[in-house]
Amino acid sequence: MATVTLDNITKRFGRDEVIKGVSLDVADGEFIVIVGPSGCGKSTLLRMVAGLETITSGDLRIGGVRANDREPMDRDIAMVFQNYALYPHMSVAQNMGYGLKIAGLPRAEIAAKVADAARLLQLTELLDRKPRQLSGGQRQRVAMGRAIVRAPSVFLFDEPLSNLDAKLRVQMRLEIRELQAKLGITALYVTHDQVEAMTMADRMIVMNAGRAEQIGTPLDVYERPATLFAAQFIGSPSMNVVNAEGRDGALHLGEAALPNSTGHAGPVKLGLRPEHLRPDPEGPITMQVQLAEPLGANTLLHGRLATGDSFTASLPGVHTAGQGSGALRLSVAAEHMHLFDAHSGARLG
Amino acid sequence: MEKRVTFKGWLLPLCLIAPQVFISAVFFFYPAGQAIWQSLFIPDPFGLSSRFVGLGNFEYLLGDSYYRASFITTAIFSTLVTLAAMIPALFLAVMADRLVKSAGAYRTLLIWPYAVAPAVAGVLWLFMFNTRVGVVAWYLGQLGYDWNHVLNQNEAMGLVVVASAWGRISYNFLFFLAALQAVPRSIIEAAAIDGARFWRRFFTIVLPLLSPTTFFLLVVNIVYAFFETFGVIHTITSGGPQQATTILVYKVFSDGFVGQDLGSSAAQSVILLLVVGLLTVLQFKYIEKRVHY
Numbered sequence: 001m002a003t004v005t006l007d008n009i010t011k012r013f014g015r016d017e018v019i020k021g022v023s024l025d026v027a028d029g030e031f032i033v034i035v036g037p038s039g040c041g042k043s044t045l046l047r048m049v050a051g052l053e054t055i056t057s058g059d060l061r062i063g064g065v066r067a068n069d070r071e072p073m074d075r076d077i078a079m080v081f082q083n084y085a086l087y088p089h090m091s092v093a094q095n096m097g098y099g100l101k102i103a104g105l106p107r108a109e110i111a112a113k114v115a116d117a118a119r120l121l122q123l124t125e126l127l128d129r130k131p132r133q134l135s136g137g138q139r140q141r142v143a144m145g146r147a148i149v150r151a152p153s154v155f156l157f158d159e160p161l162s163n164l165d166a167k168l169r170v171q172m173r174l175e176i177r178e179l180q181a182k183l184g185i186t187a188l189y190v191t192h193d194q195v196e197a198m199t200m201a202d203r204m205i206v207m208n209a210g211r212a213e214q215i216g217t218p219l220d221v222y223e224r225p226a227t228l229f230a231a232q233f234i235g236s237p238s239m240n241v242v243n244a245e246g247r248d249g250a251l252h253l254g255e256a257a258l259p260n261s262t263g264h265a266g267p268v269k270l271g272l273r274p275e276h277l278r279p280d281p282e283g284p285i286t287m288q289v290q291l292a293e294p295l296g297a298n299t300l301l302h303g304r305l306a307t308g309d310s311f312t313a314s315l316p317g318v319h320t321a322g323q324g325s326g327a328l329r330l331s332v333a334a335e336h337m338h339l340f341d342a343h344s345g346a347r348l349g
Numbered sequence: 350m351e352k353r354v355t356f357k358g359w360l361l362p363l364c365l366i367a368p369q370v371f372i373s374a375v376f377f378f379y380p381a382g383q384a385i386w387q388s389l390f391i392p393d394p395f396g397l398s399s400r401f402v403g404l405g406n407f408e409y410l411l412g413d414s415y416y417r418a419s420f421i422t423t424a425i426f427s428t429l430v431t432l433a434a435m436i437p438a439l440f441l442a443v444m445a446d447r448l449v450k451s452a453g454a455y456r457t458l459l460i461w462p463y464a465v466a467p468a469v470a471g472v473l474w475l476f477m478f479n480t481r482v483g484v485v486a487w488y489l490g491q492l493g494y495d496w497n498h499v500l501n502q503n504e505a506m507g508l509v510v511v512a513s514a515w516g517r518i519s520y521n522f523l524f525f526l527a528a529l530q531a532v533p534r535s536i537i538e539a540a541a542i543d544g545a546r547f548w549r550r551f552f553t554i555v556l557p558l559l560s561p562t563t564f565f566l567l568v569v570n571i572v573y574a575f576f577e578t579f580g581v582i583h584t585i586t587s588g589g590p591q592q593a594t595t596i597l598v599y600k601v602f603s604d605g606f607v608g609q610d611l612g613s614s615a616a617q618s619v620i621l622l623l624v625v626g627l628l629t630v631l632q633f634k635y636i637e638k639r640v641h642y
C-alpha cells in the first residue's frame with residue numbers, strides 16, 4: 001500500500017513528445033482509471049510508473065520516495081498486461097509463484113500463498129494446467145493471481161479486460177474492483193472504455209494526445225466536464241455539441257433561444273447530453289428525426305437541428321413521437337447545459 | 350469438411366513426385382545400395398576382383414581398435430563442435446537482441462563467416478596456427494606457449510573444432526536471434542516486474558521459450574559435425590596426428606581412397622548411415638518430449 005505521485009511527467013520517443021506533462025496525486029488505496037482514445041499515451045504513462053519506460057522529465061514518487069531511476073523489480077508494483085503475458089512453459093501455480101520464488105521464499109510458504117490466491121480467484125482446480133489449456137477468462141484470473149500473491153504496494157492494469165467477451169467483462173470488472181477494495185492496494189487502471197472508467201474509478205484521468213484533460217471522480221467528469229474533449233469522451237451516447245452564440249442575454253442556436261446562465265457573449269460550443277433532453281411541445285429546440293433506435297428501456301432518436309448540426313436524443317421508454325420524418329420539440333434544464341470556449345474547448349462557467 | 354485436392358488416376362501424381370524420387374534415387378538410394386552391396390565383399394590387393402565375405406567386413410570393424418577409437422573421437426569432436434557453435438552464437442544473439450540501434454549492422458557482419466566454405470575456413474585457420482608462419486602460433490610462442498598441432502593431439506583437436514564451429518556460429522546466431530525476437534516483450538517485462546534480473550530471466554524464461562529452436566539447431570549441428578566437417582579436417586590435420594582427429598567420415602575416406610580397402614570403407618559408411626538414422630530418431634523421440642510447446 002502506497003501513495004503514487006506523478007509530478008509533471010513527460011515522455012519523448014525521439015522527437016515525439018508523447019506525454020506532455022501529467023501531474024497526479026494518488027491516495028493510498030485509491031483506484032485510478034486512466035481513460036482516453038487509442039494512441040493518447042495511456043500505456044506509456046502506466047509503463048513509466050512500472051519502470052518499463054524511462055521518464056524523460058518530471059518526478060515519480062511511490063510511497064513518497066522518488067522512483068524514477070529504480071528498476072521495475074525495485075518499485076514494489078505488480079502489473080496485469082492486456083495479453084496477460086503468462087509464462088507459457090510454467091503451470092498456473094508456477095506462474096503465480098514465480099515472483100515469490102525469486103524473492104527467495106521457502107517452498108511451503110510459496111505454495112500456501114499461491115493456494116490462498118487461487119482460492120480467492122477460483123483457480124484451485126486449475127493450478128496444474130499450462131496457460132494454453134485455459135480459456136481467456138481463466139488466463140485473466142491467473143494474471144490477476146500472479147499480481148496479488150506478491151502483495152505489492154501498487155497494482156497496474158493495462159486494459160486487462162479488452163480480450164474478454166462483453167458479459168465476462170462486466171463480471172470481471174466487478175471482481176477486480178472488489179478484490180482491490182478488499183486488499184486495499186492502490187491501483188492504476190488503463191482502459192479506452194468509458195463505461196469501465198465510469199463504473200470502476202474512484203477518480204479518473206481523461207487523457208487526450210498526451211495531456212490530462214481532466215482528473216476527477218466519474219460523476220464530476222460527467223456532470224462538469226472540464227473540456228469539450230472530456231465532455232464528448234465520457235457518456236454514452238456521446239454529448240451533442242452545437243455551435244451557439246451568446247447575445248442579448250440569451251444563447252442562440254439558429255432560430256432557437258435558450259437561457260444563458262454564464263452570460264457569455266460571442267460564439268461558444270454548447271454541449272447537451274442526449275439523456276438530458278425532454279420532449280416538450282413548447283421546447284426551444286426543434287429536431288428533425290431521421291432514425292429511431294428502440295433499445296427497450298429507452299429510445300435513441302437521431303436527426304438534425306434547423307442549423308444542420310446532427311443531434312441525438314435519448315428518451316425514456318419506447319418513443320414513437322417523430323417516427324419517420326416528424327419534427328420533435330425538446331427542452332433542457334439550465335443545469336444540464338455545458339458551455340465551452342469555441343477555440344480552446346475549455347469549460348465556461 | 351476437410352478441404353483437400355484429390356487427383357483422379359495415377360499418372361499426374363506420379364509425374365509430380367517423379368523429380369524428387371529421381372533425385373533421391375540417383376544421389377541417395379543408388380549410392381547407399383552400392384555401399385551396402387560393396388560392404389559384403391573384399392577386393393583383392395590389385396582391385397581386379399573381389400571376394401564375397403558376407404558380414405565379414407563388419408565383424409572385422411567391430412573388433413578393430415582403431416575403428417572404436419574413431420567412434421570415440423567422433424563423439425568428442427561432434428560434442429565439442431556443437432557446443433562451440435551454439436553457445437557463442439546464443440551469447441552473441443542475446444547481446445545483439447539487447448541492442449536497439451545498429452542491430453542490423455551486427456547481424457550483417459556476423460553472417461559473413463557462414464559464406465566461407467568449410468575447406469576455405471580450414472585453410473584460413475591453418476595459416477593462422479601454422480607452426481612456422483602462423484600469426485597466432487607466433488604470438489603464442491611470444492607468450493611462451495609452444496603451439497604445435499602437428500604433434501600435439503589435443504591441440505589438433507582444438508584447432509579442427511574451432512575451425513569447424515567458427516562458420517556455424519553465424520548460422521546458429523541468426524536462428525537464435527530470430528527466436529529471441531519472437532519472445533513476446535510483455536513476458537520479459539512481466540518477469541522483470543516479478544523481480545527477475547537479466548540472467549535470471551534468461552535462464553528461467555527465455556531459454557525455455559527458445560527450446561524448439563535449440564533442439565532444431567542441436568540436430569542440425571550434430572549432423573553437420575558428423576558429415577560436413579570433412580573439408581576442415583582434410584585441410585588442417587588429415588586426420589592426424591596419430592588418428593587423433595580421424596572422425597568416422599574421415600576414416601571412410603582414408604580407408605577407402607587412401608588405403609584402397611573399399612569393402613571396409615563401404616561397411617563403415619553403412620554403419621555411419623545407421624548411426625545417424627538412429628541419432629535422429631532418438632533425438633526426435635526422446636528429447637522432443639522435453640521441449641516446451
Ligand SMILES: Nc1ncnc2c1ncn2[C@@H]1O[C@H](COP(=O)(O)OP(=O)(O)OP(=O)(O)O)[C@@H](O)[C@H]1O
Nearest residue numbers: 013016018036037038039040041042043044045192
Ligand atoms: N516505443 C515507442 N517508440 C516510439 N513511439 C512510441 C513507442 N511506444 C508508443 N509510442 C507512441 O506513443 C503514443 C502513445 O502510445 P501508447 O501505447 O501509450 O497509447 P495508448 O493510449 O496506450 O493506446 P492504445 O489504447 O491503443 O493502447 C503513440 O502515438 C505511439 O505511437
Ligand SMILES: [Mg+2]
Nearest residue numbers: 042043044158
Ligand atoms: Mg495501450
